[in-house]
Amino acid sequence: MARTTGSFGEKTEAALREAAVELIARHGYEAVSMRRLAAAIGVQAAALYNYFPTKEDLLFTLMREHMEGLIAAWNAADPGGPPRERLAAFVENHIVFHVERRHATHVSNMELRSLAPERLTAMLRLRSAYEKVLRQILREGAAAGDFAVEDATLTAMAIIQMITGVIVWFRPDERLSVEEVAATYHAMTMRLVGAQPMRRRGAANQPRERLDV
Amino acid sequence: MARTTGSFGEKTEAALREAAVELIARHGYEAVSMRRLAAAIGVQAAALYNYFPTKEDLLFTLMREHMEGLIAAWNAADPGGPPRERLAAFVENHIVFHVERRHATHVSNMELRSLAPERLTAMLRLRSAYEKVLRQILREGAAAGDFAVEDATLTAMAIIQMITGVIVWFRPDERLSVEEVAATYHAMTMRLVGAQPMRRRGAANQPRERLDV
Numbered sequence: 001m002a003r004t005t006g007s008f009g010e011k012t013e014a015a016l017r018e019a020a021v022e023l024i025a026r027h028g029y030e031a032v033s034m035r036r037l038a039a040a041i042g043v044q045a046a047a048l049y050n051y052f053p054t055k056e057d058l059l060f061t062l063m064r065e066h067m068e069g070l071i072a073a074w075n076a077a078d079p080g081g082p083p084r085e086r087l088a089a090f091v092e093n094h095i096v097f098h099v100e101r102r103h104a105t106h107v108s109n110m111e112l113r114s115l116a117p118e119r120l121t122a123m124l125r126l127r128s129a130y131e132k133v134l135r136q137i138l139r140e141g142a143a144a145g146d147f148a149v150e151d152a153t154l155t156a157m158a159i160i161q162m163i164t165g166v167i168v169w170f171r172p173d174e175r176l177s178v179e180e181v182a183a184t185y186h187a188m189t190m191r192l193v194g195a196q197p198m199r200r201r202g203a204a205n206q207p208r209e210r211l212d213v
Numbered sequence: 214m215a216r217t218t219g220s221f222g223e224k225t226e227a228a229l230r231e232a233a234v235e236l237i238a239r240h241g242y243e244a245v246s247m248r249r250l251a252a253a254i255g256v257q258a259a260a261l262y263n264y265f266p267t268k269e270d271l272l273f274t275l276m277r278e279h280m281e282g283l284i285a286a287w288n289a290a291d292p293g294g295p296p297r298e299r300l301a302a303f304v305e306n307h308i309v310f311h312v313e314r315r316h317a318t319h320v321s322n323m324e325l326r327s328l329a330p331e332r333l334t335a336m337l338r339l340r341s342a343y344e345k346v347l348r349q350i351l352r353e354g355a356a357a358g359d360f361a362v363e364d365a366t367l368t369a370m371a372i373i374q375m376i377t378g379v380i381v382w383f384r385p386d387e388r389l390s391v392e393e394v395a396a397t398y399h400a401m402t403m404r405l406v407g408a409q410p411m412r413r414r415g416a417a418n419q420p421r422e423r424l425d426v
Binding site for chain 1: 368373394404
C-alpha cells in the first residue's frame with residue numbers, strides 16, 4: 001500500500017499502522033480521524049494520504065492483513081493428518097496468534113460495521129474461508145467417529161468465540177503463561193467435541209498435571 | 214434516572230435509550246454525540262440533559278441496567294439443586310437473555326473502554342458477581358465429581374465467551390430457533406465440563422453415547 005518508499009516512509013507507515021490499531025481499538029473507528037492519527041505520530045494529516053487515500057483504505061488494509069496473517073499462520077501450523085491433531089493445532093495457533101494481536105483482533109471483530117458493503121463482503125469471505133477449515137476438521141472427525149458434533153457450523157462458531165475470547169481477559173504477565181492457557185483450552189475443546197485429548201487423559205477434577213498437549 | 218415524569222417524558226426517555234443502544238452499537242460511543250442522539254429521536258439536544266446530565270451517565274445507566282437485568286434473570290431462572298441442572302439453566306438463561314438484547318450486549322462488552330475509572334470498577338464488580346455464579350457451579354460440580362474442570366476461572370470465561378458469541382452470528386429468523394441453538398450449546402457445554410447432558414435434547418447425528426465423563 002505504501003506510496004512512499006525508503007526508510008522514512010516505511011517508518012511513518014509502520015507508526016501509522018500501529019497508532020491506528022491502538023487508537024481504533026481504544027476509541028472506535030468512527031471517532032478516530034486522520035487528523036487525530038497524524039497528531040499521534042507527529043506528522044501532518046496530509047502526509048497520511050500518501051499511504052492510505054482514505055481512512056477506510058487504512059481500516060480495510062489493517063483488517064485484511066490481520067485475517068490474511070491468521071490464515072497464513074494456520075497454513076504454516078497445519079500438521080495435516082488426523083482431525084484430532086489438526087484441531088489441537090488449530091486451537092493453539094488461534095490463541096497464540098490472537099494474544100499477540102489483541103488490539104488488531106478487537107478492531108477486526110468490532111469494525112466490520114464500519115466497512116462499505118463491497119469490502120465487508122471481502123472480509124466476510126476471508127473469515128468464512130478460515131471458519132471453513134475448522135468446520136471441515138470437525139466434519140472429518142465426526143465422520144471418523146472421533147468427534148461428537150451436533151452441528152459443525154455451530155460448533156465451529158462456538159470454538160472460535162471461546163478461543164478468541166482469551167484476549168478479553170488474558171494478560172501474559174499474570175498467573176498463567178500463554179502455553180498454560182492454550183493447554184487448558186485444548187483440553188476444553190477436545191471435551192467439547194467429545195474427543196480424547198491428544199495424550200493421556202486423567203481422571204476428572206485433577207488439576208494442571210493432565211493439561212499436556 | 215428520569216427527571217421528567219408523565220407519559221411524554223417516559224416516552225422520550227424510552228426512545229432515547231433505544232436510540233442510544235442502537236447508535237452506540239453501530240458507531241461506537243465516542244462517535245455518538247448527545248446532539249446526534251437528540252436528532253435521532255427528534256428533540257433538542259438540551260432536552261436530553263433532563264434525563265441524563267452527561268453522555269457518560271447515559272452509557273453507564275445502559276450498561277448497569279443490562280448487567281443488573283442479566284443477574285436478575287439468572288436469579289429468577291436458577292433452579293438450585295445439582296450443579297449439572299444449574300449449569301444447564303445458566304447456559305439457557307444467558308443465551309436467551311443475550312439474543313434478545315444484541316445491541317445492548319455489544320455496547321456492554323465494547324464500551325467498558327469508555328467508562329471513567331470509578332464506573333468501570335462498578336461495572337467490573339457486577340460482571341465479576343455474575344461470573345462468580347458460574348465459577349461456583351463449576352467448583353461444586355468438580356467437587357462432586359460431576360465435572361472435569363482444570364481451572365474454574367478459565368472454564369467460566371470460556372463458557373461465557375462461547376455462549377455470548379451466539380449474538381455475533383445468530384439471527385432468530387434463520388435456520389435454527391433460539392431453543393435449538395440453546396440445546397446445542399447445552400450439549401457442548403456439558404461435554405466441555407466433562408459431564409453428561411441433562412437429558413437427550415434433540416440434535417442431529419449424535420454419537421452422544423461416547424460422551425464419557
